[in-house]
Amino acid sequence: GNSGAEANEGAIKIARKYAHQIDPEKSQIITAWDSFHGRTIATLTATGQPKYHEGFGPLPDGFDYVHYNDIEELESMMSEKTAAVMLETIQGEGGVYTPEGDYLKKVRALCDKYHALLIFDEIQAGIGRSGKFFAYEKYGVKPDIVTLAKGLAGGVPIGAFIVTDAVAKAFHAGDHGTTFGGNPLACAAANVVLDTVPKPEFLAYVEEVGSYFKQQLEHLKAKHSALITDVRGTGLILGAELASAEHGRDIVNDCLAEGAIINCTAGKVLRFIPPLIITKEQVDTVILTLDDVLAKYDK
Structure with missing residues (x-):
């Protein structure tokens, strides 16, 4: 199809x-x-x-x-x-x-x-x-x-x-x-x-970078606990749930303005589905951007 x-x-x-x-x-x-x-x-x-x-x-x-x-x-x-x-x-x-x-x-x-x-x-x-x-x-x-x-x-x-x-x-x-x-x-x-994609080394890379990405999101959750209530997912399909839907769209737009493309689904879940070849350095860039954006709403 x-x-x-x-x-x-x-x-x-x-x-x-x-x-x-x-x-x-x-x-x-x-x-x-x-x-x-x-x-x-x-x-x-x-x-x-x-x-x-x-x-x-x-x-x-x-x-x-x-x-x-x-x-x-x-x-x-x-x-x-x-x-x-x-x-x-x-x-x-x-x-x-x-x-x-x-x-x-x-x-x-x-x-x-x-x-x-x-x-x-x-x-x-x-x-x-x-x-x-x-x-x-x-x-x-x-x-x-x-x-x-x-x-x-x-x-x-x-x-x-x-x-x-x-x-x-x-x-x-x-x-x-x-x-x-x-x-x-x-x-x-x-x-x-x-x-x-089916090559073991390729899939192992997705597991490794995905685990690193999730770990960094967990750190953001701990830092912005009033905003992020849960981090979940596996590999490179990850989500960070917000405490409310009030700022979901604003966070997405602010990240986009800084060059990081994420989205918000189900009203209040920031969803991360990057290319499977994303690097840990690029993950760090996304996390730093998201950290700065969240700080605007973490009051």
Whole structure:
């Protein structure tokens, strides 16, 4: 495909098609509140943020939402009519939330129990960003479907959904396609990424610099404890939660004015998703800039 939304659209389609072969009424897809899966009508519906739904109804049926990391709520929602559970391995747009304990292993077990597919959206967290090629490798869980985009071709538009052999049999010629999907330019760029990012030394570098970046953010949290309440994430997908949403946008704009590009998501989470080749020296520059900016609001 050409984007993350297309990748997730394809994942939803094949999950429904696979489930239909088991039971025509097996169609429920469960996603998480505060998730983000795209802006097509189906992926918009899968996105567990009502603000993105406004004005686009009626939305497709068959989507339900649970809170991320709440395994009891998920279990109460599932049945033999569940076709798939679709989660971001690490929630990005929702505020950089990582899975707690063995949450993902328990999700996998519930999917197996109800013959539902497990879909991991790794459009943001995949392609080495977590310090592993697939973020799910960090948590010892293998999905039935994984979706990729963003980093897959180093900025050239491409998306992909990868499925197991068993799931792949659900699709036949004509079930899915896209005008520019798999075009030579995007695939050539993706091949360079696939030749580079999976190398152990490259991933180890992401882990090392990511750990250093997180440590420096922890120091800022200690220094500006009235402003920053939490630091979380893994590899080079990190977040610093502010005490309130009052200054989030101002901090982003002030950093930009000083040459540091960050963003603020979920209203009050400063999100850091730098190039995977960022150096510790560049991290230091970002931290110094952020320190100066925070001092303006730390009163």
